[in-house]
Amino acid sequence: MSRTAALTLAAVATFAAIGFQQHASAQTIAYDHRSTVLGDHLAGASELVRANGQFLKDEADAAETWTRVTAARDEIQYNRATYRHDVKRMETEVREQKADANRAKQQAEANAELAAALKLYESVQRGAGAWPTALTEARYAGSLATVSSLLRNWSPDHPSSDVYRAALATELGVLKARVNADPSLDFTSRVDAVRALKQLHQLAMMSPSEFPSHWEQRQFVMK
Numbered sequence: 715m716s717r718t719a720a721l722t723l724a725a726v727a728t729f730a731a732i733g734f735q736q737h738a739s740a741q742t743i744a745y746d747h748r749s750t751v752l753g754d755h756l757a758g759a760s761e762l763v764r765a766n767g768q769f770l771k772d773e774a775d776a777a778e779t780w781t782r783v784t785a786a787r788d789e790i791q792y793n794r795a796t797y798r799h800d801v802k803r804m805e806t807e808v809r810e811q812k813a814d815a816n817r818a819k820q821q822a823e824a825n826a827e828l829a830a831a832l833k834l835y836e837s838v839q840r841g842a843g844a845w846p847t848a849l850t851e852a853r854y855a856g857s858l859a860t861v862s863s864l865l866r867n868w869s870p871d872h873p874s875s876d877v878y879r880a881a882l883a884t885e886l887g888v889l890k891a892r893v894n895a896d897p898s899l900d901f902t903s904r905v906d907a908v909r910a911l912k913q914l915h916q917l918a919m920m921s922p923s924e925f926p927s928h929w930e931q932r933q934f935v936m937k
Contacts, residue, residue: 831913838865846910848893848903857889861914870920882918886911 837844849858864885868878890911893904 827913827916830910831917834910834914835865835917838862846903846906848899848907849889849910853896854889854892857885857892861885861889865914868918879918883915886915886918890915 834844843862845858848854861882864878864882868882869875890908893899893907893911896904899907
């Protein structure tokens with residue numbers, strides 16, 4: 715064998731040894747990473763199972779979170795609706811209470827006006843005539859005498875009541891206009907006189923059924 719051939723064989727052997735060593739190292743590394751066919755298959759299946767399990771867990775967590783969010787949102791909406799309902803109910807109750815109070819006040823005022831008118835009417839029937847001071851002035855004597863005469867002869871449930879009612883309303887209106895136009899009267903005197911005349915006018919316009927049940931109407935002989 716020549717020297718050249720020997721060197722060639724030695725070189726080939728060296729390269730072969732190096733190649734085998736590198737192949738062995740690569741195989742070792744591959745084994746460490748489960749890169750055999752069976753290892754890769756099992757590793758991939760395991761990773762797939764793990765990933766699928768994590769996905770299902772994430773979905774379950776997301777569903778639970780969404781359920782909680784939805785429940786919380788529904789509760790907030792329910793509380794808002796309940797609050798609005800309560801506010802409207804309270805506002806309605808307040809309005810009704812105010813309306814009831816106003817009606818009660820108006821009714822009390824109307825009852826007081828009627829009671830004052832009946833008291834004045836009965837005083838005239840007895841001949842006393844508890845008139846406000848302003849109406850007793852001499853300049854009103856004629857009109858007041860006419861009104862007093864009509865009141866003494868008027869009875870709400872008498873057949874001729876409508877005739878006297880119309881005449882009384884007319885005379886009361888004339889007298890009230892004179893009082894309102896009288897510059898010599900002070901404010902308080904004018905208010906008292908006008909209020910008394912308005913009370914009598916409202917009394918004259920009432921039907922017999924509108925009079926208080928406890929008030930005993932007396933029949934008077936028409937003069």
